[in-house]
Every structure is written in C-alpha cells, then in structure tokens.
Amino acid sequence: MRTSIATVCLSGTLDQKLVAAHEAGFDGVEIFEPDLVASPDSPETIRTRAEELGLSLDLYQPFRDFEGVGPDLLERNLRRAAAKFTLMNRLGIETMLLCSNVATARSGDEQLAAAQLRELGDLAERFGVRVAYEALAWGRFVDSYEQAARIVRLTDHPRVGVCLDSFHILSKGHNPEAIETIPADKIFFVQLADAPLLSMDVLSWSRHHRLFPGEGGFELGAFMGHLVRTGYDGPISLEIFNDTFRQSDPRATAVEARRSLRWLEHETALWLGASPGARAARMSASALPAVEPPAEVNYLELRADAVDDMRALLSQLGFHAHGRHRTKAVELWSQGAARIIVGRPESDRPQPTVAGIGLSVVSPETAMRRATELFAPEILRRESAGDEPLVGVRAPDGSEVFFGAEGETEPNWVHEFGAPAGEDTPVIQRVDHVNLAQPWQHFDAGVLFFHSVLDLRAQPSLEVAAPVGLVRSQVLRSADGVIRIALNLVPSGADPDAILPQHIAFAASDVLGLARTARERGFRPLDIPANYYDDIAARYDIDPALLSELKELNVMYDRDESGEFLHFYTPPIGTVFLEVVERRDGYDGYGALNAPVRLAAQYQQRRVATEGVSA
Known part of the structure; x- marks a missing residue:
C-alpha cells in the first residue's frame, strides 16, 4: 500500500509538514494549495526538498467550481486551470483534484458537465497531467461518487478520472459496494477520513470533525475492501480537516496518521478474508500480528x-x-x-x-x-x-x-x-x-x-x-x-x-x-x-x-x-x-x-x- 497524507492534516510550515511526513514513513504527500501559496519557497525548491526527503508529490488540491457553468465562465475556468497545470509541472505533480461545483454551477446536466470536463482533459493533455474528479457531499448538483463516476464515463477522456473520498461517500450514507463497478484505471486517487457519527450539517462536519481511520465511526475496512477488489494500486491518502490536528505537533500527528493507515490495512485484510471477491487484487493488505486479549x-x-x-x-x-x-x-x-x-x-x-x-x-x-x-x-x-x-x-x-x-x-x-x-x-x-x-x-x-x-x-x-x-x-x-x-x-x-x-x-x-x-x-x-x-x-x-x-x-x-x-x-x-x-x-x-x-x-x-x- 502506497501511503500519502495531505499537508492540510498537519500544523506548521510546508517544509515542517514535509519533514514530519518523511519521519513518519509516508511515501508521499498531497500539496494543499494554501500551504503552497503561503510558502516562501519556489515550486522548484519544494520539488527538490520532497525528492531529498524521498517523498513523492502525489496530488495538487483543490481546484473548485469548474463544471456546469456558462460559456464565459468556462473560458475563465480553463485559463485558471492552465495556470494551475503550469504550476503542477514546476512542482512535478501529475494529478490535480477537481471538486464538484458548489457555487457557480447553473445546470446539473451530466452531458454538459462531461463535455466541459472533456475540454479540461484536452487542456490537461497539453501539460501531461491528469484530473481526478471528486463529488463533494455538498455539491450543488453532483454530490455522490456514482454520479461523478457516471460523468467521468461520459467524458471518456484518458486524462479525466475520479477521486474517491471516504468522508464524502460515507457521511451521506452511500453504499461503497458500487466502487467495484468503477474500472481501476479510472480511479485516479483515493482520500480517506474517519469521523464521529454526528447529526449536523455535512460541511461543518467535514471541515472541523474529520479523524484518522480508527478514531471515528465509519466502516473503513469495507470501504477499502471494495476499493482493493477493483484492482486500484495507487496512493491511499489521508485528508483530514480537524481543528486539533492543525494546532498539534506535526511530527506526533504524522505518526498518529501513519498508525491509522497500518490499522486500516489490517482491517482491510480481515474484511477481504471474510468477503472474498472474484477479481484479483493488485494492492496488498496484510493483517497485524494477532493478539489474545490481555488476561x-x-x-x-x-x-x-x-x-x-x-x-x-x-x-x-x-x-x-x-x-x-x-x-x-x-x-x-x-x-x-x-x-x-x-x-x-x-x-x-x-x-x-x-x-x-x-x-x-x-x-x-x-x-x-x-x-x-x-x-x-x-x-x-x-x-x-x-x-x-x-x-x-x-x-x-x-x-x-x-x-x-x-x-x-x-x-x-x-x-x-x-x-x-x-x-x-x-x-x-x-x-x-x-x-x-x-x-x-x-x-x-x-x-x-x-x-x-x-x-x-x-x-x-x-x-x-x-x-x-x-x-x-x-x-x-x-x-x-x-x-x-x-x-x-x-x-x-x-x-x-x-x-x-x-x-x-x-x-x-x-x-x-x-x-x-x-x-x-x-x-x-x-x-x-x-x-x-x-x-x-x-x-x-x-x-x-x-x-x-x-x-x-x-x-x-x-x-x-x-x-x-x-x-x-x-x-x-x-x-x-x-x-x-x-x-x-x-x-x-x-x-x-x-x-x-x-x-x-x-x-x-x-x-x-x-x-x-x-x-
């Protein structure tokens, strides 16, 4: 399992976050755009620093409010995307996260969304990058991963795939079983978060109360099991918005994060063992040493x-x-x-x-x-x-x-x-x-x-x-x-x-x-x-x-x-x-x-x- 963590999970400067991720044993990181904007280092310096630490830069995020808009706004959005693709080339990042539109979309027509994503895919082709489309739980028209997968299928572009985020899927009560219907080569990225089971608006829930796997109430072992059975073998990344983590020591938080992924790998292995699937997995998941309860x-x-x-x-x-x-x-x-x-x-x-x-x-x-x-x-x-x-x-x-x-x-x-x-x-x-x-x-x-x-x-x-x-x-x-x-x-x-x-x-x-x-x-x-x-x-x-x-x-x-x-x-x-x-x-x-x-x-x-x- 290739592990990654979004820099938004950790406190400190961007460099401190990279060091913490490296010391905790992560393979890569997602660059959260505000962390880059606030950094005094150039994209080239950040790229070199990550290479020195042995970290891959797996995702640039987020790009917002693109699809479902009128022609004039679409043109401006494409210019905005071109600037971000140029920046990604400087960073050496190949994948950008595109969130479903929450503010500017005026149509929920999936054919229109697919046509606009196809234009974005053509632009991404020029820069040699990819776009991972994610359904936000509070998206104006697209708020489920099955909708996002359907739009990506209609887009039919090699540079456009989906990003699956456990919070957006499980907080809405969606069944993750349909993940297995998505071709592995169209799953471009996976983000994980746990959360306590709360009754509140999903945006506030997401922005302040996400937790690392094993700390909340989501059934993440089953989520990961369905993912593994698709044949996906890309990064498994943590994207946790949590007020406490943003104030805590980044090294301690990064170790906690890495522990959560090892625990989740164990839970995934147990789930797969109890629920064998027809398709062979490309991602390995090993169980922890079994222990008897203390006497x-x-x-x-x-x-x-x-x-x-x-x-x-x-x-x-x-x-x-x-x-x-x-x-x-x-x-x-x-x-x-x-x-x-x-x-x-x-x-x-x-x-x-x-x-x-x-x-x-x-x-x-x-x-x-x-x-x-x-x-x-x-x-x-x-x-x-x-x-x-x-x-x-x-x-x-x-x-x-x-x-x-x-x-x-x-x-x-x-x-x-x-x-x-x-x-x-x-x-x-x-x-x-x-x-x-x-x-x-x-x-x-x-x-x-x-x-x-x-x-x-x-x-x-x-x-x-x-x-x-x-x-x-x-x-x-x-x-x-x-x-x-x-x-x-x-x-x-x-x-x-x-x-x-x-x-x-x-x-x-x-x-x-x-x-x-x-x-x-x-x-x-x-x-x-x-x-x-x-x-x-x-x-x-x-x-x-x-x-x-x-x-x-x-x-x-x-x-x-x-x-x-x-x-x-x-x-x-x-x-x-x-x-x-x-x-x-x-x-x-x-x-x-x-x-x-x-x-x-x-x-x-x-x-x-x-x-x-x-x-």
Whole structure:
C-alpha cells in the first residue's frame, strides 16, 4: 500500500509538514494549495526538498467550481486551470483534484458537465497531467461518487478520472459496494477520513470533525475492501480537516496518521478474508500480528511526590506493602490481583500520574511486534540480573504500556519485591478500570492507540458536566470486560488539577464493608452532598436502611435492568484518586449519572484545600 497524507492534516510550515511526513514513513504527500501559496519557497525548491526527503508529490488540491457553468465562465475556468497545470509541472505533480461545483454551477446536466470536463482533459493533455474528479457531499448538483463516476464515463477522456473520498461517500450514507463497478484505471486517487457519527450539517462536519481511520465511526475496512477488489494500486491518502490536528505537533500527528493507515490495512485484510471477491487484487493488505486479549491488568504504576500519603491511603484500603524493589526506587502494594507500584517522579513533573500500565498477555513478543508495527515507540527498560523481562511501548500521552507473560497465580516479577506484610482475605479483587486524563491534543490519538495496539473496542462516548466545563469520556474495553480503559478529554483551557479526572478503580466484593473498615483505619472518603441521596431516594425504590448506610459511608449508587453498582472515591493525592466499585448481578456500566456529582464534589474539596473556601 502506497501511503500519502495531505499537508492540510498537519500544523506548521510546508517544509515542517514535509519533514514530519518523511519521519513518519509516508511515501508521499498531497500539496494543499494554501500551504503552497503561503510558502516562501519556489515550486522548484519544494520539488527538490520532497525528492531529498524521498517523498513523492502525489496530488495538487483543490481546484473548485469548474463544471456546469456558462460559456464565459468556462473560458475563465480553463485559463485558471492552465495556470494551475503550469504550476503542477514546476512542482512535478501529475494529478490535480477537481471538486464538484458548489457555487457557480447553473445546470446539473451530466452531458454538459462531461463535455466541459472533456475540454479540461484536452487542456490537461497539453501539460501531461491528469484530473481526478471528486463529488463533494455538498455539491450543488453532483454530490455522490456514482454520479461523478457516471460523468467521468461520459467524458471518456484518458486524462479525466475520479477521486474517491471516504468522508464524502460515507457521511451521506452511500453504499461503497458500487466502487467495484468503477474500472481501476479510472480511479485516479483515493482520500480517506474517519469521523464521529454526528447529526449536523455535512460541511461543518467535514471541515472541523474529520479523524484518522480508527478514531471515528465509519466502516473503513469495507470501504477499502471494495476499493482493493477493483484492482486500484495507487496512493491511499489521508485528508483530514480537524481543528486539533492543525494546532498539534506535526511530527506526533504524522505518526498518529501513519498508525491509522497500518490499522486500516489490517482491517482491510480481515474484511477481504471474510468477503472474498472474484477479481484479483493488485494492492496488498496484510493483517497485524494477532493478539489474545490481555488476561489482566497485572500492575499500575503511580508516580507521586506525596509517597507517604499514597502509602497511608493504600493501607487504609487494605493493601499490603511488599517493600522496595531490589534494584529500583519503587515499591509494590497489593490486594488480591490488584497491584500498585509506587515511586517518585523520575522527571520534573510535580504532580502524580498513572505513569504505567502492565498487562498480562499470552505472548509478550507478539504483543510487542503488533505495537511496533503500529509505530508505537519502544521503551528500553533497565533490567538487572534476575529481573523478569518486560517489553513495553509509550502511549501518545507519554504513559507506558508493558507486556508480561501470564503467571499461574501471579506475575513472576512480583518476586523481585519482598513478600507482602500481612495476609488476609482480600476484599479488593482486581483493577476494574483505569481512567486517564488526556490533554486535548492527545485524546483521539489515545483512542486509536488503545484500539489498535490492544484491540480494545471503543464504547459510545459520553460528555459529563463538570464545574469547569464538559468532560468527554471514551471507554475502550476488551470483549470480556476484563480490560477497561477510560480516556477523559480535559476541557480546553481548563486547569487539569481542578477536575481531577485521572483515577484507578478497583473491583471489590463488599464495598460497604470495605468503606466501614477503611473508616475505622482513619480513611476519609470524598464527601458526597446530602442532596444526592435525596435524589436517588426519589429515583429508585431503594431500601431505606441501605440508603442510610450509603449516606453514612459516602457510597454512591446506580441501578439498571441488569443489576446494581456501589462505589466510593478517595480524596485526591495531587491529581490522582482511587475508586472502589462493586458490581452486582451483571451491572456493566460506570455510574454515569453519578459522575457530575463526583466532579462537583472534587472541585469543591479542592477549593476548600487550596483557597480556604467554606465547605
């Protein structure tokens, strides 16, 4: 698969965009016209620079509002096209993108459009270039790829073909199956974009909310499968209009983009394997190494300046200390299969963070190979003699994900710490889910990372009201629900310390009993307002004795058709806090209706602690 990316996807100058595309491993780029116009470099310099970087210049775009016009405007359009063809010759670009007319067309007559495209094709012949005609989803008369293909067929010119754009096709709900009816030699270019499934006007949707493949809701594996079966073997390019990408580091965005295409190649291979076609493909699509879902979260690593506070909190919840690692400045605390590694920050970041996630997998080597094929940077871990080998990669937000072999009862690396100080029947059984705060520039990249590397499936996203704005939450989980990672998007401009979205949730067998025992050990939970308990009394037919106990212990409650959910929160230590949950009778959610109350309570608690505001 030849990969390409439009310069509009990336921030920075044109040269910075070219460098980022090269470093991410792309084969070529599309030149977005405003990037060229704003560049101080001549077309010849840009051409030479691309050659130095090993990049082909695959497309010049966009050329707008050409067909369906009157004779006078057609003449002006042809003069405009001649100037662009001359520029393309200077750049060394052979294909120009022509968008269907949205502004100046006065006729939807397909014969007229074909006749005018034929004149454009004759002009392109003189310059040795091609025209790829694309149906915009908001085109005045031509807004579907089948219309565009029909007009190209009527044009019957070797220099005129179609450009297929997944956004324009799938956002309108068009079936991509008819792509297979288009001859491969008439498909001149292919552009890809994913997007969240939104109900809004398609132009705004397109201009601000496109995403890389794997980050949205489109069925791009099927789209690509139909394309491959035509015999097309030209560039597969990303054209993403997204406000976040235009403000993010171009190198990081380019790597995210390249990861998305490798994931899409995998999805395409799976689709083709399940839906064999009659025609032989010329484009190869290989699947990623298959990985079994992780068996468990075998550890979470917390880096905190307030190590003593974290020790006290874990002890109150019934965790036992194993002691310090024999060679590293970290210590292990455990209860059941929940293991927390605690250490001080290794960098100058003052706040604690969930710095690492360890996963038990069938084959760490296979998991690692899949991750590196998806361009996840490998972490070189310092190991001493006798240390259990762990391999890992870095997530977009800087946190670490390590893979270790499954043990019969516990991971082998546990023996690198001392034995736990105390043994009793654990109430906390394992990690239920991990909730990671994501800076605005890493949220979609984080979704793609966990989806593609760990094969976790994204659940419908939610927006939760907090005192400082809306917090968008996206849960990714394994099919069996053992691995659950929730990503929270910090509201733009908000102080992350103010909303405390990063936390670890533990699954327990008896939340009420643990809450009472922890209180006897000096634990003070997050204080939940009395109004909340009045509300759930009205919302549910709940036993008054249970309600009284929930209120006394600051335990929150939810119920659905499957079961009940009880959970409480610890005070924060910096920007990290813990949650203990009990799922009864198959409850599978997260107490979403309780989240705004929790966020408001945390915000109020922080104001009391930092500003002396009266509680």
